[in-house]
Amino acid sequence: MAEQIHGVHGSLDALRAALEQRIPERMAKAKVVGLAVALVHTSEGESDPVVWQRGFGLTDAEPGEPVTPETVFQAASLSKPAFAYAVLVASRDGLLDLDTPLSAYLPGPYIPDEPRLNQITARHVLSHTPGFPNWRPKEQPLRIHFAAGERFAYSGEGFVYLQRVVEHLSRQPLDAWMRSRLLDPLGMRRSSYVWVDAYEGRAARGHDEEGKPTEIRRIREPNAAYSLCTTPSEYAHLVGVMLQPPDGPAYLAADQVTDMLTPQVPVNDAGLDAERPTSEVRTSERVSWGLGWGLQHAPATEAFWHWGDNGDYQAFAMGSRQLGLGMVCMANCKSGRRLWDDLFGLAFGAELPAVAWLYSLYGEISEK
16 A cells, blocks of 8 residues: 655655656756655654655766766755754764854854854854855955844855864864764765765766756865765655654754754845845745754645755755655756756645745746
8 A cells, every 4th residue: 555645646656656757857848967856754664764766867968877866966055954963963962052152162263353253153053043144255254244143144154164163072074073973873875075986987967057067076175064965865864864763872852853943033035145134134934944954834834944056966855744754856957946846846735935935045936
């Protein structure tokens, strides 16, 4: 008997069949070269929550190897929730406190002559409220644009700051720390925050919006905000432990996962612009941020989610504890994000405030 879900199609078999049919059509329309997908479903007695994984299209438009579930992609900003989960485990174990100013953990100031730096905590970083821009302007110093906790402004720089604190406290580089804290315990053997030799010939190559190959980027310096390389089926294990927390010291308990998915701040139309005055921000009631994950609030589906955008690599992950369902998609093409509204709508329902908010940042509309 097919496993029942409460989504659009009623069963996992129906959802898989719908995705199998829809994905090639949408990829062709959006000029997406390659895509990999993994579905997660939690049910009693199942040791592996990944119930379906599939590759579509090509790893490289030239010469054209097929994408498989083992194909490695740049996960881009899906790096952030994975790092956030590891930070919460470390906080539970006493490495750092979420509400202690991060400046207390470093021997010197991360930014000189900036008194507001002493306000920023790990909680602020994980909820994108530290006051940093997304990225500092080239060849200019990093600045704080507003007091920590004042409002939401998506910030990769905040994650880099927290990374420096973790590396200092653990006395390990980020890639080694993430392997011991998260990747190995979750069985993410192919995943890494730096490029490894095993990726040669196994990793998908990036493509521009027209589907033309771009130069292969081998990330050598770990970055908590964007450098994770992984597969959707491996990343799906993180989604799985969010949906159904297992027992064991490597994992967050159910109440700690609930804390991670508790709204910390509403998002706003300023999105990635940390300098936009608060008076110009219209707060959304449909999307908020927890600790590491975005949260969508829709009558049919409450869900946690995140997107990834490294330009020629795009990714999206969503999970609903309400449905016991999760899905991870990764594309090796800049136009990949055009697929999210349609594909995740199939799984989670037509009303997706998270994707609508994301598209508003990019000035795009659904291609349904």
